Amino acid sequence: MTVSREKISETLVAFCQPILDALDARAGLEAHEAAFQVGVDVWNAHVYETLGMDPEAGATLEAAESLAQGKQLGLGHARGLKLVELLQRIKREQAPKDLRRMGDPHLSPSGNGWNLKVQEFATASAEDLQPIGDDPELAMVRAWERLTRAAKAVARLQPWNWLDETQSFGVLHPVRVELDWASISHGAPGPTFELRLGTERGSTRANKLGSEGQFDRQLHDEVLSAQFVDREQLDAKDAEFLKSMGYELDAPAKWPILRVRFRDESDADLTFEEVVAFAIALEQLHVVASRALVEPDYLRPDAQGRLLLRFPTRRTGEITWRDERVQPTQPALLQPAPFDRDQAARVRARVPSQRGKLECDLFELPAEVDTPMGRRKSVVGLFVDGDSGEVVHSVTGLSAEGLAMLPGALLAAIELRKSRPNFVYVRDPAVAAALEPAITSLGIRLKLVGLLPNAERAIQAIEGASDDDSEGS
Known part of the structure; x- marks a missing residue:
């Protein structure tokens, strides 16, 4: 891309002016440091993008130095020297140590x-x-x-x-x-x-x-x-x-x-x-x-x-x-969490009847837990009866283990409930992906919904109890 001399000159004038403004706003060393920082920020933020080319910083800053000594900025001798000094410092101190x-x-x-x-x-x-x-x-x-x-x-x-x-x-x-x-x-x-x-x-x-x-x-x-x-x-x-x-x-x-x-x-x-x-x-x-x-x-x-x-x-x-x-990156296909297919088959054989629905959610506890790796956040996998609102089963683990523990927890919930649900409702695509293979093996239908009213009430109760425990400890 070719850039006209007029465009380069216009850009460099715009580059120098904020430096001069900062130089005029204070006195002494403080003014010099403030103007230097303004120059660095303006250079990084605007000059390269405006010119739209790939100049060596030294060459472009030398052009700015020549401009400062010329008539386009209308500077007096003293201000011109100060500006040149600042431009030289920007060129010198912006370079990494190994370049020098x-x-x-x-x-x-x-x-x-x-x-x-x-x-x-x-x-x-x-x-x-x-x-x-x-x-x-x-x-x-x-x-x-x-x-x-x-x-x-x-x-x-x-x-x-x-x-x-x-x-x-x-x-x-x-x-x-x-x-x-x-x-x-x-x-x-x-x-x-x-x-x-x-x-x-x-x-x-x-x-x-x-x-x-x-x-x-x-x-x-x-x-x-x-x-x-x-x-x-x-x-x-x-x-x-x-x-x-x-x-x-x-x-x-x-x-x-x-x-x-x-x-x-x-x-x-x-x-x-x-x-x-x-x-x-x-x-x-x-x-x-x-x-x-x-x-x-x-x-x-x-x-x-x-x-x-x-x-x-x-x-x-x-x-x-x-x-x-x-285009925005599409969500990755989430890999299912591992589960024991033989155990799922045994549960299906032991619990042949089906009724109602379960709501399943995974949520993060506000308090951290101590682990060998330090304090970590933990999550709760929750299975709530979709009709009565009763908590059928819950399981707690570290955040990193949350999805993987859900299939086994579902099997445990079914055995405790003594019947398989017709539907499992979830609101999180990650939870759906983790449960889908187990749910299919059990002959259950999965529904992704926007609201889990019974699970939400149970979560609020658990979080409230967790807050009370934290205050009492």
């Missing part, structure tokens, strides 16, 4: 974050993202430097002030060539950026949004999570990591919590591939959120219901990004 010490950098600065210089990879593995000749430790350090820059830029932008979890967008990973889904969520302990890797994992988000807001308990619920929350101090895990990386932070308590989070609320350290994917997604979040601030419809589905996708293009060894539109 290596002659053949594989990361190059660009206005939409940091472009990853790539080779034409033969396979889509994590090793392909390691610059040739680098050892794994150095590659990981460089990847974390990139992720740190992206996370700090997002923290300064605070996009959660105008984005919510309904405004998800896709990021096509440039090496895996898989679609990752990104979104902002709100809640305790603070705003969180979530990234689900791969199209299949991303579809769990569609399942979640389609299940009336119930907690996410899908089979592939593994998410990269960045929590932006002020802490009184760093936890031991983050403090040890920062020490190992040689980081010194002015405000360490503002370090975002960067983890892989699983269904059972446990977490893990990021792998090399995950660090790079996370950095790429956070860079794109900065671009997308900045544009959504001034274009409210930017992240909304278009007339065909398609969502925004940030699409990478390789050009002269580098990756540039453009907007595309894609």
Whole structure:
């Protein structure tokens, strides 16, 4: 794409003006620091996207320096020198440390974050993202430097002030060539950026949004999570990591919590591939959120219901990004939970009669339980008579085990009831998928409904009792 000199000049004038405004608003060192930060944010959010090309940051900033010394901004000598100094600092301090010490950098600065210089990879593995000749430790350090820059830029932008979890967008990973889904969520302990890797994992988000807001308990619920929350101090895990990386932070308590989070609320350290994917997604979040601030419809589905996708293009060894539109990922086909078919056959033989209906639901308890892996959330599988409202059977387990325990619990409920129901009513597609093979084997019909009145009353009673126990302990 060719961009006219007039367009470049107009963009650079717009780039310099907020820096000058910040410089004029204060005095001394405080003014310099404020103007520097404004310049970094404006550069990352607007210049690259507006120009629509792939310039080296140094070359473009040098053009801005020339502009500052010329007549287009109408600056006096002193203000012009201050602006040039700030532009030079932006150019210098935006570059990663390894760019200044290596002659053949594989990361190059660009206005939409940091472009990853790539080779034409033969396979889509994590090793392909390691610059040739680098050892794994150095590659990981460089990847974390990139992720740190992206996370700090997002923290300064605070996009959660105008984005919510309904405004998800896709990021096509440039090496895996898989679609990752990104979104902002709100809640305790603070705003969180979530990234689900791969199209299949991303579809769990569609399942979640389609299940009336119930907690996410899908089979592939593994998410990269960045929590932006002020802490009184760093936890031991983050403090040890920062020490190992040689980081010194002015405000360490503002370090975002960067983890892989699983269904059972446990977490893990990021792998090399995950660090790079996370950095790429956070860079794109900065671009997308900045544009959504001034274009409210930017992240909304278009007339065909398609969502925004940030699409990478390789050009002269580098990756540039453009907007595309894609249909929302369809919910994944949920795999049935395992169950004992022989036991189901025995139960059917022992309990030949059929009557009425059962309501089945799976819900999360508000209190956590102690496990060898630490405190974890637990769930209750509940079977309630659809006519009398009597709780026939319930079973409790960890969140990660919730779906798997339902088929066996159904068999136990039938034996306690001494008759098989004609129907089992459920309201959650995940519960339906877990029960369907067992229900079919038992000669029962399954119905997915929007409301389970008897189960809901029982759940409220159980939750109330749980709250009373918590207050008394």
